[in-house]
Amino acid sequence: MAMAHRIGGIPLATVQRLPIYLKVLREMRRAGRQIVSSAALAHLLRLDPVQVRKDFGRLGQAGRPRIGFAIAALIGAIEARLDWGRVNAAVLLGAGHLGQALLGYQGFALHGLEITAAFDPSPRVAGRRLHGIPIHPLEDLEARLPALGARMAILATSPWAAQETAERLALAGIEGIWNFTGEILTLPPRVLVQDQDIAIGLAVLSSRLCTRVGGAPPLSA
């Protein structure tokens, strides 16, 4: 009833570690290094070496005993799996504070993502350009989307516009929605929704802070 626990034959938990591996491996490659052991990577990322080897094994990457893993091959395998080797177009919905922050985020280039256009209902921002990306009026969404070649939309509207905008995106043929609004979206299962709710991270941190010292008892009303 909950989530898909396997993506293209690879456990979800592994997929979630891939971007972290990729980041460190790219840094090593830039530093001229060619080989790395699972133990070295595990130490850097505070993981178990066996887990690193299993993850790489699931990507079809074999290491060589006494030597380690080839960094270039690992990078290639991870990029292929995440589709981060080339550039994919995406559109941004909502150019408020969060939307503008996402427009300015340099890291997307490293993740094979390029925002090619943004849409916003407010006449104050629509028509302008931010970080070189044109902001169109929201009403132009359906008309412009086909020409933009975007499979993915980044939803950063206000909470109350989230569901309606998502429905328009779904109808317009978008395949995946990266949902920053914190709202629960109800869409046909054809559309993939990935929630990016910062409240979850805050909940984990504040509950850990709260239970660490003055903490709540393990069980009580």
Next chain:
Amino acid sequence: MAMAHRIGGIPLATVQRLPIYLKVLREMRRAGRQIVSSAALAHLLRLDPVQVRKDFGRLGQAGRPRIGFAIAALIGAIEARLDWGRVNAAVLLGAGHLGQALLGYQGFALHGLEITAAFDPSPRVAGRRLHGIPIHPLEDLEARLPALGARMAILATSPWAAQETAERLALAGIEGIWNFTGEILTLPPRVLVQDQDIAIGLAVLSSRLCTRVGGAPPLSA
């Protein structure tokens, strides 16, 4: 070797669902509703009713057969567990695009968080006010922190300043760091670090998009 799987006696997976429950429950309370069944909640959130009951049970909340759960009591228990019932002070590090977006985020009030000050190294923003919150020069950090009463810091600096800034926060006595930089921080275990790396969410979405149709084979180099 990886993460703590239990927080104050409650499974991490449960804690991660608490903010979503809370959001829906608060909406119901605002609508005047007093009772809810696990089935109704589960349907709304696309979860299993049994899982909802188990989660509430772990919070010490018992439902009444044929009736359901008392909404007010659930809200109280979740708020207590997350420490979201009252307002906690936090400081923001880095007032760039992301930092400003976080300053403007209205939702923190609902999560018991109030940013009382921000710090930025750039003389262009330091000294100004944004969304009513003063931006101080980064060099004033240690001098001002004690008076602010913040246990938590929100780290939204540039990646290359992340580790250094985090170390200063740790030395200055901050207990928890909510890390938006995507960098891996190395700090004494006394300091709790909660990573909020958007690359992970993107990895899950793009790998699902990628393997859904043209998809990569289950196993290959």
Next chain:
DNA sequence: TCGTGTGAATGTTTTCACAGCT
């Protein structure tokens, strides 16, 4: 009958233990 509570079964992820290669 409707809804909760819970022990048992299933599935997933991590950790252990050890064999093999160089």
Next chain:
DNA sequence: AGCTGTGAAAACATTCACACGA
């Protein structure tokens, strides 16, 4: 020695099945 690969075991989470209460 040092490092990989993997089956087995353990820990964890979800789902099933059913007893109980109003």
